[in-house]
Amino acid sequence: MQSIIDDLGRFRVPHTLRRDWSVGDAIGATLDEKIGILSLELANEEATHTYSLGVIDSYWRLSLPLTLRKTMNWGTGDTIFINKTSDTVAFTVIKKYREECTICKSSDLAIIMNGRGFCRSCSISIAKATG
Numbered sequence: 478m479q480s481i482i483d484d485l486g487r488f489r490v491p492h493t494l495r496r497d498w499s500v501g502d503a504i505g506a507t508l509d510e511k512i513g514i515l516s517l518e519l520a521n522e523e524a525t526h527t528y529s530l531g532v533i534d535s536y537w538r539l540s541l542p543l544t545l546r547k548t549m550n551w552g553t554g555d556t557i558f559i560n561k562t563s564d565t566v567a568f569t570v571i572k573k574y575r576e577e578c579t580i581c582k583s584s585d586l587a588i589i590m591n592g593r594g595f596c597r598s599c600s601i602s603i604a605k606a607t608g
């Protein structure tokens with residue numbers, strides 16, 4: 478399912494994913510920065526999360542904290558994909574990556590990191606430059 482980040486960093490929980498959550502539920506998020514995946518789940522006292530997304534408002538929106546958006550390079554108007562994992566209460570959010578190399582704009586992507594794509598040639602250049 479897709480959702481779009483608005484100008485205040487909020488996104489709507491898609492209809493088909495609303496069965497397990499309710500308006501007013503507090504949601505926590507854990508980020509896997511390397512692969513650009515954010516796992517969402519109901520916040521409770523036992524779970525530790527990297528980020529708090531606050532509570533689901535009456536329009537079924539959640540807020541992505543600014544630090545998270547900066548870390549992931551997520552901005553206004555960006556499309557994110559939200560998929561339900563096998564766990565019935567955990568959702569996974571993945572930003573739609575740009576379908577071109579971040580550096581040379583080639584459409585032939587070899588790797589995707591932090592939601593950004595890189596072609597083979599640029600990946601090799603980065604690897605060489607960083608040793």
Ligand SMILES: [Zn+2]
Pocket residue numbers: 578579580581582583595596597598599600
């Ligand atoms: Zn490139």
